[in-house]
Each structure stands twice: as C-alpha cells, then as structure tokens.
Amino acid sequence: MRQRIQQVKAAMAAHGIHTLLTFDPKNVNYLTGFHTTARPIWQIGRTACLLSAGGTWRLFLPAPWDREYAPPPGCETVSYTGGDEELARALCGHLPTDSRKRTAADLDAVPAPLYRALNRCGWGDQLTDARLLLARCRMIKSPAEIRLLEQAVGLIDLGLKTAGQAVAEGAAEQEVQARIDAAMALAGSQGCGFTTKVISGPNGSYPHHVAGPRKITARSAVIVDLSASVSGYESDSARTFLLPPGGGGGEEGGGEIRAAYGGRREMNGEARTAYAGRQEVNGGAWAAYAGRQEINGGAWAAYAGHQEINGGARAAYAGRQEINGEARAAYAGRQEINGGARAVYAGRQEINGEARAAYHELLEMHHGITELLLSAGKRMKPGTPIRELHDFLRAELTRLNPAAVQAGTIGHGVGLRAHEYPDLTGDCPELLAENMVLAVEPALYVPGRYGIRIENMFHIGPEGATTMNRYPLNRYDREGDDDGNL
Template structure:
C-alpha cells in the first residue's frame, strides 16, 4: 500500500481546535482520520491500534507488536507505545491519560465501542465526547496537496473511462463482466485500489446502489455505471449512464433533464452558498420536468480520504460551502421496473466559484 508522510501542520491545526473546544486528548482508531494524521490507514482489528494526540504533548501511536514494523519509520514524528499479545492494551491508554492529566477526551467515530467502553469503565472521572465535530472541520476543506491527489485520482479514472468507451461494448455482456473490465482499466491507470464499480443495467438502474450481478445487457438498455478508486488514499467518484445502442425517446428526455439539473447545481456552487441550496437547484429542475418524485437521494457528498464524508449537499444542511471543499454533483432519475439515469462529477469549490475534477463527456453516450 502506498503511503504519504505525516503532515505536522495538521497536528498543529488539530491542537488549535482542541484548545478552542476545551479538549485535552484525542483518541483516534484506524480510519481516514488516522490516515489524515499519520499517512497510513492503520489496521482495524481486535488488536488495539490508536493515535493519541495530547493538546500540549507529543502525539503517541499505540500499536500491537506484530504490526510495529509498519510504523517504525514514523518514530521521528510519533512516540511509539508497543504492546504484545497477552498484554492489556487498554492499560497503556489509561496510563497515557493519567500521565497527561487529561480530563476531557474526544474519540473518533471509528474507535471501536468495545475499546471505548473499557476505557470509560477505567476512567470514570473523565469526560468523553465525539471527536467528529473537530475532525470534520479539519478535513472538509482540502489543502493544496490533497487537491492535487484528488485531481490525479479523477484524471486517472477519466482516462480509464475514455479507454473503455473507445474499445469496449455493453450489449451481450453481463454487468459483472463490464465491472471486471472497468476495474482492470482503473488499475492499469495506476489507481492503488478500486473502491467500487456499480454496473446497473435496464431495470436494475432504478436502484441507485444496485449490487452488480449477472444480468445480460440488452439492446437499448441504459446502464448506470458508478465507479471510483483511490490514489494515495484520496478517492475518485464518477457516474455515467451510457446506452447499449439506441435509447428510447423517454429515456433521452430524462437524460437531458438530469444533465440540466447537474449543470444547475454546478452553477450554484460557490463559497458562502448553503449546501441545501445546491441540492435545491438540481431538484427544482427535475421538478419542472416532472421527475421530482423520481430523484430519491441527496444531490451529493464530500469526497476525500473516504468516498462519503462531510459536507453533504442535502435539504436541511445550511452549512455554507468553503473554498477547498470537494463534493459530488450527482442528480438522478429512477423509474421502478424500467431504468435509471445518474450523471456524477466531483467538484472543488474555488475562491470565486467551482471547478469540475472530471473532464470526460457528460453527453448521452451510445455504446455498441
């Protein structure tokens, strides 16, 4: 697995937010949060691995002995506390908390409840809270390095799609065969992992998170293809809906409505605009075309070290967009028993507007 070096500026920013929120200690289990600070994801298992960030002291990595070699190169940035099978790893965390005098402890969402409950039992005088309000503030707006990796992940994903469109066919192949081929092409473009590849043909396309199966693609079938992967931990996410051959006239009309809705959402993205207003911009277009009830999910979500993260473009979220936020723009129409259509790009909010990270065509594509 490819890793990036730790970024000390992130620790400094975390400590500033900890001070403002009166948090003494952060405890972070293997997760995207863990990778944000250490440059690697950590191994989530029954063996405790945790990053401990004190507001006024050195950061500590608590790791099982058999995995300690994976972190040896981080000793200049983190203090390593190594425990062996048969030891009590929770005791190491308790010692850290007691030695620092920390009272207010924030824990990330991916720190297993089994570990947290033990920690709370042994530290009844300490207060515990979720770290997500702090961590989301750190991770939502991407820095220059993160944006470069997200652009590169999308560029490589676009290249795989362009090759697929130029050389592959849909008709007569199973959904699973199409997904396997596209996965090969994504890896050939140098993505380190293919995180997902949904291929939903004909009536299966009416299920936004369809499980790719063995249905054979028929002439005239729209095929919703939603795919993405990671590059140094940062993800791409794109959806296109080509047709196997010639589309029906009603599908072509619906496709144009989705394309118009996607453009309306993109045009609405700029700093200061509430997230829900971007969702409303797309939803209004589909409502005007008579498809409002067939758009059954939020418009989009943040993308970075995970495929779904803050901020979410959804009704009820009045949080304003900020420069550096990267979000998906993915309106869709889903007609039960018939077909679905979704068009998705990743978009970065800039100082004065927005920029698409995907450059491949959004026009209705006919493939053999």
C-alpha cells in the same frame, strides 16, 4: 502534516478539548499519515492516535508494525502487543489525570470490546464525541490532498473510458465491471471501500444494485458508478451510457456511432442516385415497349382473322379459366394470409414506435440531468449555503420528472473516503468553502424501467468550482439524431 495538526489543535481549543483520541483508520491516516492496504484491521490489530493541547502526538501501533513504519517528525510511536485490552491500557497510560481536561474520541469507530476496556480504565464514559470536529477539519483539503484526489479522479476517467468501450448490447453487467476494475488496478488504483457498480435497464431503477449476469440490451440506460484510491484518498464519479436502437456500444464521445450513422446517410444517398439512374434507363425501356405496341397493332388485326379458327381454342381456354378460377381462389387465400402478415407487421410497427418513444424519453432525461449538473457547477462558490444547492437540485429534478424517484444522496464530500462530510442535504449547516472537494450526483429512477445518474467531482476555488473529471458527461445532441452517444 504540521499544518494539518495545527488546524486540528485549533478546532480542539475552540471546543474546549484537551486530548483527542482517534481510532477510525481514516482519521489515524489523517493525523499521522499511517496507511496500509496490506491487511484488514482484524488481522494486523487496531491503530490509534493521541493528540493533546500540551504537545503530545503519539501513534499507537500493534507490534511489529512499529518497526516497519516511520512516523512524521515530532510524532512518537507507541507499540503494544495483544488485543483491545492491551491497547486500552497503553492509551490510558498517556491520558491526562486532571478530570477538568476534556478528552474526546471518534466514538463511532470504538468497538464494544475496546469501549468496555476503556471503561475499566475509567475512561469510556468520560469521552466526548469528536466526530463532527474531525469531519469539519477533514472537509477542507490541503494542496497535497488535492493532488492525491486529482490522481484518483484520473483513474476514474480511465475507468469510464474503459466502460465506454465495454458497454455494448449482449455484454453482461459483471463482465463490464471486471474490465473497469482491471483497467484501474493496472493503472495504480489501490482499492477502496467502494464497489464499482454497472447497472443496466430495469436494474438501474435500484440505485445500489450489484452488478450481475444480466445482459445489456439496446435502447437501455447503463449506469456506471465507480471509485479509485491513491494513498488512501478516494474518488467518486458516475456516468450513464445510453444504447441506441441499433444496440451499439457506448464508445467515448459516441463519435463512431454518429460516424456510422452519417455513413449510412451517404450510402443511402448513393443508392438514391443509382435508383434515379435506373429510372432513366427504364424510361428508355418504356419507350421501346410503346413502339412494340404499335407493331403489335397489326398482329392484333391478323389475330381477328384467326378468331374463328380459335373457337376451339376458346373452348379450351374456358376450361383453363375454370382451372385458373381455382388458382385465383388460392391466390385470394394467399392475399388473406398476407393480409394477416401485414396486420402483424403493423403491430410490430406500433411496438417499435413505443420503443422509439421510450428511448427518446431516456435521451430527454439524460440531457436534463446533464444540464442540471452543469448548472450546479456554476452555483458552487465559497459562501454558498449547501442547503441552497441541495434545494436547487431537488427542485430541478422534480420539474424534470415529477413521477420519478430521487435518491437519498444528491451529493457529498470526498477525501479519505468516497463519501464523507458534508452531505448535500436540506438541513446541512455548512457553507461552501475554498478547498472543499464535493461529488454532486443528480439522479432519477423510474421503478421497474431505468435510472439515470451522472456524477462529477468539484474542487471549490476562490472564485468558484472547477470540475476535476475530464471524461465527458455523455451529453446528447437534441438537435441531431437519437442514435448518437456523446
């Protein structure tokens, strides 16, 4: 914590700021370590931190929280009772009286009632915006922060493993989401501001669709986007599971699906062997039948002698022919009916052909985005302009499917929030730096049909990026069969 405070003070000095106020609970956590998930702010009251170049370091807490929390060494706790008016008065009593000493605050976290109360104390309009200063300090993670994020990513991997078992034909989106959230909560996730998303089929074309009662179907893509939290630090990752034509589940690695497919091939091989055996047996039957034909040659000669006798029989047979004529007419009618059935079956073949083509398209898109994420990881080295990484990702997604929609977010920082500075945009001024943690999430959305999003978290080290996730990317083997889920 001391090292973090010194880093923030150095940034304050560089911007000519004497006193810094923070109101965002995440910034308060960053500067003091104070964190609670017990109650929301509107129940427990607002917290704040004051840090000055002169050495003042104070945490403002609503009573009785000051008796329940031990601040880090060197940080003084100031208690107040009441609401925003009382907090403003407590703060103003510790702010510098020299107007030449600039005071800054994370103004986006100051609600209107508190801002008006600060104005009445003579401070609201004099506050400089410190959002970017704090965001850039939080951008570089300490070893302790990296460890907490690694734990949060481990919970995500567990959630994705649960998703791989739960995503199956007939399961509802909200059912899968509930199973994921329960697994992560039981493993220690403390909850965060990010909602688990399970988005299937056409719903997947809406990047932030909320899980609902829709049933997952075969030949569809299912996006699972989730976050977990450990001591206030949040993770963020996503996978897209593809359900094969048979509608099987997205088991981890898809090994069971491929094993089942391989088993069917072995079973079919045995069936072909058995069929070949039956052919040999039937060959013997045909030989016996040919022998019977020769024996029956004599019978035919005897039959010729009976032809006259059978004249009456032929008359009767002619009558039977008329009857059989009706039968043949009926049979011809059945042929027409069956012809219609065959035409319907051929139509179904065409429909199934389109379904297979659509599923093949999903496989190609999934493979392309997976390869793109792997390529992005190799480009993430200290000193690389973030805008270059952004431009590379956008260009490759456009090349993969020019007609698909790209989401507004393609990557971002991760830390005390699942989404924090810097965003991967074309105008981002930042360079990749050692100990940044980023989530990179290339995605494509085809309106009304599906979406594919794959997201990993990366820790930037001195030589390049290290993937923090251990759950596989669900890569698909282009050389193999289309009903394997990797």
